[in-house]
Amino acid sequence: MEPNAVTKVVTDEIGITAKFMEDLKMFALTKGIDLIEAVILFIIGYIICRYIRKAVEHILDRSSVDPSAKTFISEIIFFFCLAIVVIVALGTAGVAAGTLAAAFGGIGLAIGLGLKDNIGNVASGIFILIFRPFRVGDYIQVGGNQGTVTDIRIMYTLISTLGNQMIVIPNSSLINSVIKNYSAFDTRNLEFTFDVGYDTNLPECITLLKKLFTEDPYVLNKEDLPIYVSGMAESSIRIYVRAQVDRTKYFDAQNELYIKVKEAFDKAGIDIPFPQVVVHRAKE
Structure with missing residues (x-):
């Protein structure tokens, strides 16, 4: 250059x-x-x-x-x-x-x-606050997730599980899913199905269960306790009981009633069968 x-x-x-x-x-x-x-x-x-x-x-x-x-x-x-x-x-x-x-x-x-999905989350959050399918503190189930609602935010809702895990669910997913709210009422129903052997005296067994449930302090529907034989299975006869308890004491009541029924059955000699197979030997 x-x-x-x-x-x-x-x-x-x-x-x-x-x-x-x-x-x-x-x-x-x-x-x-x-x-x-x-x-x-x-x-x-x-x-x-x-x-x-x-x-x-x-x-x-x-x-x-x-x-x-x-x-x-x-x-x-x-x-x-x-x-x-x-x-x-x-x-x-x-x-x-x-x-x-x-x-x-x-x-x-x-x-x-x-961000149309996020805008949908905001709209869904407003929907939740207006129609209130659940509130903070409610115990709900959404899909395969269940726990206590800890916070409802603009985009998502926080749920704390019994295993101390935090689940973040977008509000639009909540609105488009089936929500089971266990805290919607003051009480919850405990549904039991007890299997007893075919040689069990059913009237006496039902009387025993009715006495046990009506005397338990957790049970609220003592006067109209549903208890009846619900079916005949392959190796047992099934007895159904539905007890109404305070929703805040649901798990305590469930634990106590299961223990009491097991102890009462053992004391009364009532057999709780397990699945079994009967083999017949053919004649020679």
């Missing part, structure tokens, strides 16, 4: 660099302060939004609002306030109102298309 050409290239590069630095300087002088103000405003606004959320949670804790709605309401208010902070910060940065509206419209459309 000729010396004049090299000199020209170097001169052009220096000119471009100088122009860039000049433009950067002008931008810093004209927009730099606005950007710094916008960033500071956003940080302060974000902190204020978090304090507002905590204040709302504190107010809701002291009010009579259903526990199911507390987290949901506080998060909705938080994101609404945060959206206002973002708009104000962008306006401070020098973004025109028309440009801001168009940008938010495009962003909203993109978010709506890309």
Whole structure:
């Protein structure tokens, strides 16, 4: 390359660099302060939004609002306030109102298309809070999962299992599934099927079970306790009993009643058969 050409290239590069630095300087002088103000405003606004959320949670804790709605309401208010902070910060940065509206419209459309499932979760969360198929503290079963509802949030619901595991279920999945709420009523039914041998005296066995269940403090339906022979199996006769107990004492009652029945059967000499096969030897 000729010396004049090299000199020209170097001169052009220096000119471009100088122009860039000049433009950067002008931008810093004209927009730099606005950007710094916008960033500071956003940080302060974000902190204020978090304090507002905590204040709302504190107010809701002291009010009579259903526990199911507390987290949901506080998060909705938080994101609404945060959206206002973002708009104000962008306006401070020098973004025109028309440009801001168009940008938010495009962003909203993109978010709506890309996060349609999450929007469905939000709508489902609102549905849960309005129609209340369950509340925080209820013991429910959804599909193969069951546990106590610990929190209902914008996108999902948290369930704590008896094994001390946390299950996160999207709200849209809850609405589209069959929900079995064990806490919908103050009482729950304990259903028992006891297998006894074919040589058992059934009237005496039923009398024994009826006396045992009606004297137990956990059983609430002592006057109308359903107890009857429900069927004849291959190796046993089945007796059905349905006891109504306090839902908060369901497992305690189940444990105690099973133990009492087993002890009573052993004492009365009532056989509890197990599956067995009878083999007949053919005559020679």
